[in-house]
């Protein structure tokens with residue numbers, strides 16, 4: 251059996267950078283790594299980007315956006331394919347799977363949207379539990395500074411208030427899901443990477 255590691259956090263927390271560094275760390279140690287993300291790059295992920303995340307003509311951000319429930323179901327559908335086609339087979343084949351976001355994103359963001367947390371947890375029950383979830387925790391003020399430089403912004407990027415709720419939700423989720431570990435994302439890229447490696451080594455040693 252391989253290992254399944256998830257990186258979570260609000261927009262601008264540095265998830266993709268750290269996921270990449272962790273993937274390289276494993277590769278240098280001879281492991282086969284699958285670096286992946288949600289929303290995925292499949293047709294489902296593209297639909298999400300079109301209906302939920304993109305601004306402009308086809309976007310639903312201002313005004314007639316899709317219902318929160320439909321949004322949660324789309325993220326869950328994308329995830330169901332992700333688990334069945336990539337995550338589960340890869341872990342079973344002994345690979346190290348590292349995912350930038352997973353169902354904890356749905357819990358944190360769609361809960362912040364006003365959906366019922368227990369319904370969201372039920373909806374995502376099919377999703378296999380990771381061995382470790384790294385929560386990159388960052389004050390919203392700092393995350394807003396970082397994401398301001400990005401060209402494409404999601405609706406969440408624009409609304410600091412929502413980001414604040416999402417951050418609080420993540421911290422509450424970390425109390426509920428024992429696989430979640432909080433890492434201070436204000437530190438330097440190198441220090442954060444070292445913290446993550448220490449956590450991973452601890453998890454690997456446990457096995």
Ligand code: TYD
Pocket residue numbers: 261288289303325351352353355356357359360404406407
């Ligand atoms: P993001 O990681 O920013 O993707 P990209 O950088 O490729 O655009 O994710 C897009 C947004 O989707 C982000 O604001 C978080 C949100 N999101 C949810 O609301 N629910 C979910 O289940 C997932 C996976 C993401």
